Amino acid sequence: MIEKQNKLIVYQVLPRLFGNNNNYCVNNGSLETNGCGKFNDFTPKALGEIKKLGVTHIWYTGIIEHATQTDYSAYGIQRDHPAVVKGKAGSPYAIKDYYDVDPDLATHVEKRMHEFEELVKRTHKEGLKVIIDFVPNHVARQYHSDVQPADIAELGADDNQTLSFSPYNNYYYIPQTEFKGQFDLKAGGDTPYKEYPAKATGNNRFDASPNINDWYETVKLNYGVDYPNGGTRCFSPTPDTWTKMRHILLFWAAKGVDGFRCDMAEMVPVEFWEWVVPQVKKDYPDLLFIAEVYNPYEYKNYLQKGKFDYLYDKVGLYDTLRNITCGYESANAITRCWQSLGGLEKQMLNFLENHDEQRIASDFFARDPRKAIPALVVSSCMNTNPFMIYSGQELGEKGMDTEGFSGRDGRTSIFDYWSMDSIRKWRNGGKFDGKKITPEQQHLLDFYRLLLTLSTHEKAISCGQFFDLMYANQNGWKFNEHKQYTFLRKYKNELLLIVVNFDCVAVEVAINLPSHAFDYLQMPQTEGYEATDLLTNKKEIISLLPYKATETSLAAHGAKILKIIF
Structure with missing residues (x-):
C-alpha cells in the first residue's frame, strides 16, 4: 500500500503585482502611469519557476471583478464612484461582479474570461492546481453584474428596501436613511456618492455612517441572520442569498478552479457552509475549501460542521512564531500552540506571510528575512498540513513602499497599481536567470526551494x-x-x-x-x-x-x- 503524500504548498500571488515590470511607479498612480500585471504574465516558464519552489497550488488573489477607479465603461462595465473605492486599483475584496474577472488583468479586456480560462489550463499543464478567492460576506457598494446568467436575479434586485432585515433580502438596509459615511463622499467624483436607502457595511456596521476605518467600500450580505434586531437565525425556507452563492461557487468550479480560499468565512453563518459545501463537492469532490477563521473557539465548528478542509492558523502558530522570531516569546510556546488545537493541527494552513500581514523583511517584523528561517522550518515541517508562502517572501521582499492608499506599513499594497522590486528583478523580463537579484536574494530563494521541496518529497514530513x-x-x-x-x-x-x-x-x-x-x-x-x-x-x-x-x-x-x- 502506498500512502498518499498530502502535503500542500500554496503560493499566494496577486497577478496585478507579479507581472508588472514598471520600476518607476509613483504614489497613488493610475493604471496608465504605474501599469499592471496580466494573466498572460504567468507563462509556462513563470509557472515552472514557481513550481520549483515545491509549490502544489497557486492562489491567484484578486481574480474576480472588484470595484476600481479605472474606467472600463467602454467595455460595458459600470463606473464606480471613487469615494467608495480604496486605492486607484481597488480592493480585491470589494467584489463588483461575482461572474466576471478583473479587467485590469486582461491583455484584451473583451477577452478577459477567455484569458483567465487559458491561465487555468496553463497552470494545470504545469502540474499545479488553482485556488481563487470566494468572498461571501460582502460586496462592493455599487455591485452590478454585467454578465451573470439570465436565469439568476442580481443581488438585491428583489429586496424589500423598507425593511432593515428580511430573510428574503440579499442586503441589510437602514430604511428611509441616506448613506452618510464619515468621510468625503465626493472624493474624486464630479458629484457626491449617493446611496438610498443606506445599506449595512461589510464589517457588521448596521448604520448609515461608517468611518474611514470601517470596510466602508463594502456592503454586508444577508444570510438569514437578523443582526439589527438581536441575531435571530432564519434559515427555513433556505435564504435567497444561499442559493445565489451556491450558483456562484458552481460557476467557478466549472471553470476548472481546484479550490476556494473563503474570505472572512466566520462572518457567514456556519449553517450556510454546512449546506453548501457538500452540495458543491457532490459535483466536484476534490475541490478544496480553505477558510479564513480567526476565532479558535469556532475552529471545530467550521471544520466539522462547516465541512472546510483547512483553516488559517493565524492567531495560533503565525502569531506565536512571529513573537518568538522578534524575541517577545519563548520557543516553548510552540508546544502549547499545537497542543491547544486538540487534534485539529492537521487541518490548519500554516504561513508566515500573506496579503494581510506585514512582510518578514519589513521594519515592522524581523527586518532581515534570514531571522525567520527557524520559524519557516517549524511552520513547514512540523505536520502534514498545508504551508503557504506569499509571492516575494522567497526573495525577502520588504513591503516598505508607500504605494498610495496603502501607506508605508510593511505590507505590499492590495489597493494600488504597483510593482514589487524583488519579483520584478527575479522575473527579469521572463528570463528568471537570477542575473538581477542579489546574491543574498538568490541564497534565500535557493533555501525556500530546498526546504519546501523537502517538505513535499520527504515522506516523514508529508505523511509521517x-x-x-x-x-x-x-x-x-x-x-x-x-x-x-x-x-x-x-x-x-x-x-x-x-x-x-x-x-x-x-x-x-x-x-x-x-x-x-x-x-x-x-x-x-x-x-x-x-x-x-x-x-x-x-x-x-x-x-x-x-x-x-x-x-x-x-x-x-x-x-x-x-x-x-x-
Missing part, C-alpha cells in the same frame, strides 16, 4: 508521525528551551530529527530523547548513527539513546533536518 521533544529538554545544560525548538518526524524506517535556533548566536546543543519517543515511534537505540543534514547534505555521527543526549551544532538563526535511515 510527529513527536515534540520539548518536554524532555527543559532546563537542559546545553539546550535553551526559550531559543531552540526540536521535534521528530518518522516514516517507516526514516527518521528526521529537526532542531532550530531562534537565537542570534551559534550554539552547541544536546537534545534529550525520552524513552517514550523510542516506544511511540519504534526507534532503535544506537550509539553512532550516520545522519545527513538535508539542508546542507553534510553528514555527522549522532547517538540515538534515551540515556545519552544527542549533540549537534546550530548556526545563528539556523536549523538542521537530520535524516537517519534504520
Whole structure:
C-alpha cells in the first residue's frame, strides 16, 4: 500500500503585482502611469519557476471583478464612484461582479474570461492546481453584474428596501436613511456618492455612517441572520442569498478552479457552509475549501460542521512564531500552540506571510528575512498540513513602499497599481536567470526551494508521525528551551530529527530523547548513527539513546533536518 503524500504548498500571488515590470511607479498612480500585471504574465516558464519552489497550488488573489477607479465603461462595465473605492486599483475584496474577472488583468479586456480560462489550463499543464478567492460576506457598494446568467436575479434586485432585515433580502438596509459615511463622499467624483436607502457595511456596521476605518467600500450580505434586531437565525425556507452563492461557487468550479480560499468565512453563518459545501463537492469532490477563521473557539465548528478542509492558523502558530522570531516569546510556546488545537493541527494552513500581514523583511517584523528561517522550518515541517508562502517572501521582499492608499506599513499594497522590486528583478523580463537579484536574494530563494521541496518529497514530513521533544529538554545544560525548538518526524524506517535556533548566536546543543519517543515511534537505540543534514547534505555521527543526549551544532538563526535511515 502506498500512502498518499498530502502535503500542500500554496503560493499566494496577486497577478496585478507579479507581472508588472514598471520600476518607476509613483504614489497613488493610475493604471496608465504605474501599469499592471496580466494573466498572460504567468507563462509556462513563470509557472515552472514557481513550481520549483515545491509549490502544489497557486492562489491567484484578486481574480474576480472588484470595484476600481479605472474606467472600463467602454467595455460595458459600470463606473464606480471613487469615494467608495480604496486605492486607484481597488480592493480585491470589494467584489463588483461575482461572474466576471478583473479587467485590469486582461491583455484584451473583451477577452478577459477567455484569458483567465487559458491561465487555468496553463497552470494545470504545469502540474499545479488553482485556488481563487470566494468572498461571501460582502460586496462592493455599487455591485452590478454585467454578465451573470439570465436565469439568476442580481443581488438585491428583489429586496424589500423598507425593511432593515428580511430573510428574503440579499442586503441589510437602514430604511428611509441616506448613506452618510464619515468621510468625503465626493472624493474624486464630479458629484457626491449617493446611496438610498443606506445599506449595512461589510464589517457588521448596521448604520448609515461608517468611518474611514470601517470596510466602508463594502456592503454586508444577508444570510438569514437578523443582526439589527438581536441575531435571530432564519434559515427555513433556505435564504435567497444561499442559493445565489451556491450558483456562484458552481460557476467557478466549472471553470476548472481546484479550490476556494473563503474570505472572512466566520462572518457567514456556519449553517450556510454546512449546506453548501457538500452540495458543491457532490459535483466536484476534490475541490478544496480553505477558510479564513480567526476565532479558535469556532475552529471545530467550521471544520466539522462547516465541512472546510483547512483553516488559517493565524492567531495560533503565525502569531506565536512571529513573537518568538522578534524575541517577545519563548520557543516553548510552540508546544502549547499545537497542543491547544486538540487534534485539529492537521487541518490548519500554516504561513508566515500573506496579503494581510506585514512582510518578514519589513521594519515592522524581523527586518532581515534570514531571522525567520527557524520559524519557516517549524511552520513547514512540523505536520502534514498545508504551508503557504506569499509571492516575494522567497526573495525577502520588504513591503516598505508607500504605494498610495496603502501607506508605508510593511505590507505590499492590495489597493494600488504597483510593482514589487524583488519579483520584478527575479522575473527579469521572463528570463528568471537570477542575473538581477542579489546574491543574498538568490541564497534565500535557493533555501525556500530546498526546504519546501523537502517538505513535499520527504515522506516523514508529508505523511509521517510527529513527536515534540520539548518536554524532555527543559532546563537542559546545553539546550535553551526559550531559543531552540526540536521535534521528530518518522516514516517507516526514516527518521528526521529537526532542531532550530531562534537565537542570534551559534550554539552547541544536546537534545534529550525520552524513552517514550523510542516506544511511540519504534526507534532503535544506537550509539553512532550516520545522519545527513538535508539542508546542507553534510553528514555527522549522532547517538540515538534515551540515556545519552544527542549533540549537534546550530548556526545563528539556523536549523538542521537530520535524516537517519534504520
